[in-house]
Each structure stands twice: as structure tokens, then as C-alpha cells.
Amino acid sequence: MWGIPRFRSTLCATYQGYGTADLGCVAYECTERRGFHLALSVIVEILDPETGDNLPDGEPGEVVVTVMEPLYPLIRFGTGDLGMMLTDPCSCGRPARRLAGIFGRTADGVKVRGLFLYPHQIEALEDRIPEIRFCQAVVTTSDFRDVLTLKVDSVDGIDPDALKGKVAREAKACLRLTSAVEIVTADSFGDNKRKVVDLRNWE
Incomplete structure (x- = not known):
């Protein structure tokens, strides 16, 4: 090419x-x-x-x-x-x-708690943590507040609890947002390979 x-x-x-x-x-x-x-x-x-x-x-x-x-x-x-x-x-x-x-x-980009979140920021987070194979940011709401969840597919043989803590710390520095972290399998993403997914209902 x-x-x-x-x-x-x-x-x-x-x-x-x-x-x-x-x-x-x-x-x-x-x-x-x-x-x-x-x-x-x-x-x-x-x-x-x-x-x-x-x-x-x-x-x-x-x-x-x-x-x-x-x-x-x-x-x-x-x-x-x-x-x-x-x-x-x-x-x-x-x-x-x-x-x-x-x-x-x-x-x-999507706005989360007053700050914009962009796909390149999730890519930067992946670059900072070699244990991540793929990461997707999912934005939802709970009690009228934005909730950010990072779904992470990790390489094999990684302690999930240790990785959760590491991702949460790096995400706060990288994204300037606190987030929940879920360790998931690759097939849980299906065909949706977007880095940022906004599932908030604006109706």
C-alpha cells in the first residue's frame, strides 16, 4: 500500500x-x-x-x-x-x-459531566496500558447523572482486579473523568468497535 x-x-x-x-x-x-x-x-x-x-x-x-x-x-x-x-x-x-x-x-466527541470525550483519548489510554487489547467508553445515565463505564478486553493471564485499578487511575489522568471499569471478553462488543458509545436517552 x-x-x-x-x-x-x-x-x-x-x-x-x-x-x-x-x-x-x-x-x-x-x-x-x-x-x-x-x-x-x-x-x-x-x-x-x-x-x-x-x-x-x-x-x-x-x-x-x-x-x-x-x-x-x-x-x-x-x-x-x-x-x-x-x-x-x-x-x-x-x-x-x-x-x-x-x-x-x-x-x-460526546460531552460527559461538562467535559468532551473523544475517541483519540480512549486510543491514548490503550497506548498507556499494554495489558489492554481493546477499550470502549460507554456513557449512560443514573439518577439524572452521567455515568462513564470503560469496557476493557485484556490480554490473557492478567489479574482483573489489578487491571481495573490501573485503568481507573490512568483514565482519570487521561480523560479527567472518573469511571467504572468492566473487564469483558472480545465477543461482548459484537460488531460495535466504536471507541465512544453514547447510550443516554435524550427524550
Whole structure:
């Protein structure tokens, strides 16, 4: 399959960029490949998808871009992409701020107890705990309160109680939400392989 890893290994050094048809180039990789430097022609903000408030660096939200072109200005153009600003300087020496990358679409997230929960956060949790084969976040309600349950399929030979405690601790750090943890088998997910499942009844 031809893709960026194949091009890099067989042809020449390749670098990714981020942009849209309306905005043009928004950000680009440098030789360090540690995020995307913002182009000098754009102003990028990370906003809360629901309130429109500016979010601090290191917190994911919608990538909103302003381009002050005389013939085609775009003011606070909402891309619908989910991104995050990095806080540390790049070792390449460029002073431009950097996007960590694009994690998905804002529509992929659900709000739980006032905080957005996105699939990429569950993937990050899986990366932090090698004992997890697959993890799914399920959101329900009880007594009019949101309940977050992490259903975990683990590798063989793992102490389930120890894994529950580890997942709960890492989830609080990763998601900033407390959660119940259930150790389940792979077949309990059926065909539903989504990372975040919202089962709340809004009627």
C-alpha cells in the first residue's frame, strides 16, 4: 500500500502539511516531525466546540483559523477538525507555534459531566496500558447523572482486579473523568468497535 511511510522509505524524505481548500496551507511539518508549525499567514485558535471559548494550550478543541487575505478574508473559519496546540519549543529552532496534529472531527466527541470525550483519548489510554487489547467508553445515565463505564478486553493471564485499578487511575489522568471499569471478553462488543458509545436517552 502506498502511503507516507512507504514514500519515506523508498523515495525521499516527505513531510506532511495541514490545510483546507478555503484556507490553503495552515501548518506544516519540519525535519523534526514533532507537530505542525503554523504558517505565518494564519491565526489559529483552539476553541471549545460547544461554547466557542478559547481553550488553553494542551487541551483539544476545534481548530478555528483566521486568514487576513485582502481579496478573500476568512474570519474565525471553523474547520470542524479536532486539534491541540503544543506548549514546548521545537528543537528545529523555528519560533512558530505548533499544532500537535489532527485527532479527528469535533462531531466525534460526546460531552460527559461538562467535559468532551473523544475517541483519540480512549486510543491514548490503550497506548498507556499494554495489558489492554481493546477499550470502549460507554456513557449512560443514573439518577439524572452521567455515568462513564470503560469496557476493557485484556490480554490473557492478567489479574482483573489489578487491571481495573490501573485503568481507573490512568483514565482519570487521561480523560479527567472518573469511571467504572468492566473487564469483558472480545465477543461482548459484537460488531460495535466504536471507541465512544453514547447510550443516554435524550427524550
